[in-house]
Amino acid sequence: MLVLGIETTCDETAAAVVERASDGSGKILSNIVRSQTDEHARFGGVVPEIAARAHVDLLDGIIDSAVKEAGVGFAQLSAVAAAAGPGLIGGVIVGLTTAKAIAMVHDTPLIAVNHLEAHALTPRLTCALAFPYCLFLASGGHTQIVAVLGVGKYVRLGTTQDDAIGEAFDKTAKLLGLSYPGGPDVEREAKNGDAQRFILPRPMLGRPEADFSLSGLKTALRVEAEKVAPLSDQDVADLCAAFQQAVVDVVMDRLHAGLRLFREQFGGPTALVVAGGVAVNQSIRRALNRVAIDQGTVLVAPPPELCTDNGAMIAWAGCERLALGLTDTLDVAPRARWALDPAFAR
Ligand code: KG4
Ligand code: ZN
Numbered sequence: 001m002l003v004l005g006i007e008t009t010c011d012e013t014a015a016a017v018v019e020r021a022s023d024g025s026g027k028i029l030s031n032i033v034r035s036q037t038d039e040h041a042r043f044g045g046v047v048p049e050i051a052a053r054a055h056v057d058l059l060d061g062i063i064d065s066a067v068k069e070a071g072v073g074f075a076q077l078s079a080v081a082a083a084a085g086p087g088l089i090g091g092v093i094v095g096l097t098t099a100k101a102i103a104m105v106h107d108t109p110l111i112a113v114n115h116l117e118a119h120a121l122t123p124r125l126t127c128a129l130a131f132p133y134c135l136f137l138a139s140g141g142h143t144q145i146v147a148v149l150g151v152g153k154y155v156r157l158g159t160t161q162d163d164a165i166g167e168a169f170d171k172t173a174k175l176l177g178l179s180y181p182g183g184p185d186v187e188r189e190a191k192n193g194d195a196q197r198f199i200l201p202r203p204m205l206g207r208p209e210a211d212f213s214l215s216g217l218k219t220a221l222r223v224e225a226e227k228v229a230p231l232s233d234q235d236v237a238d239l240c241a242a243f244q245q246a247v248v249d250v251v252m253d254r255l256h257a258g259l260r261l262f263r264e265q266f267g268g269p270t271a272l273v274v275a276g277g278v279a280v281n282q283s284i285r286r287a288l289n290r291v292a293i294d295q296g297t298v299l300v301a302p303p304p305e306l307c308t309d310n311g312a313m314i315a316w317a318g319c320e321r322l323a324l325g326l327t328d329t330l331d332v333a334p335r336a337r338w339a340l341d342p343a344f345a346r
């Protein structure tokens with residue numbers, strides 16, 4: 001089967017065509033991502049209205065390129081899949097409405113994909129990973145530990161009570177006068193810093209549940225920065241190193257808790273999977289590798305371009321759902337909030 005996937009939930013406009021063979025293996029035929037980072041950088045974060053307008057401007061051309069690059073026509077598609085949430089509602093409406101138009105014109109099934117489900121199923125595209133596995137999703141908008149038991153079967157083991165990890169990196173960068181998005185700059189600065197000079201808290205450490213809390217860490221960092229202001233280059237590097245080390249310690253502790261919960265409820269996972277932009281951070285990746293080994297499993301990290309938002313993951317989630325006969329009607333609604341685990345649906 002051939003599925004077109006459309007992603008517009010945040011600040012990436014993306015489309016891809018993915019093929020799923022009858023043995024369940026997947027192949028990416030095209031995967032085009034246009035990041036709007038430059039448009040949002042001067043505001044220090046994603047501006048929803050700018051994002052929605054940019055999706056309107058860019059999406060048709062990107063879909064056209066994705067289909068051409070894959071060498072297929074719309075008539076050959078088995079289905080069209082779009083991320084229908086969770087995300088910034090203006091962008092979600094653009095992607096889902098476009099998918100509906102394609103589905104209607106070409107008389108093709110429509111699949112409304114949960115963006116989080118698409119992140120969760122990506123390792124089945126990249127390395128045919130078997131269920132059940134433990135997913136750590138860490139991006140600018142999400143921080144979750146999820147038991148992935150099957151297509152449509154997700155149990156949330158932990159989440160953040162306030163800021164997402166990527167958001168904490170972005171706010172730290174803004175506070176220290178670094179650029180947006182903050183993760184890459186904070187990681188680079190941290191390499192030249194002394195992580196011991198400033199003492200920052202490790203929120204939630206040792207708790208049996210697998211939740212996160214990051215806003216206190218950010219506040220503590222502000223207090224330390226104010227004590228030594230105006231900041232020298234070395235101050236900035238030391239503060240970044242202290243922040244990153246605190247995040248690494250928290251992530252390791254919370255993932256140990258998450259994997260313990262997983263084991264108690266579902267037995268051993270086939271892997272610990274990491275996804276989201278934060279997964280690009282090498283210190284965090286090394287820490288997760290250690291956690292996985294300590295817990296008797298392996299770390300699976302999709303390549304960076306499939307960890308961050310993209311159309312291939314939406315197309316692949318569409319393939320997995322279509323294979324089970326799960327399609328949607330044209331009146332399916334876009335959703336700003338959409339919990340993976342029905343126990344947390346609001
Ligand atoms: O998954 P993603 O590309 O987009 C969404 O948020 O949906 O993640 C972006 C986030 C940003 O908050 C960015 O600062 C963070 O991932 N990030 C990093 C690094 N690279 C990107 N965080 C820490 N270290 C990095 N190297
Ligand atoms: Zn995402």
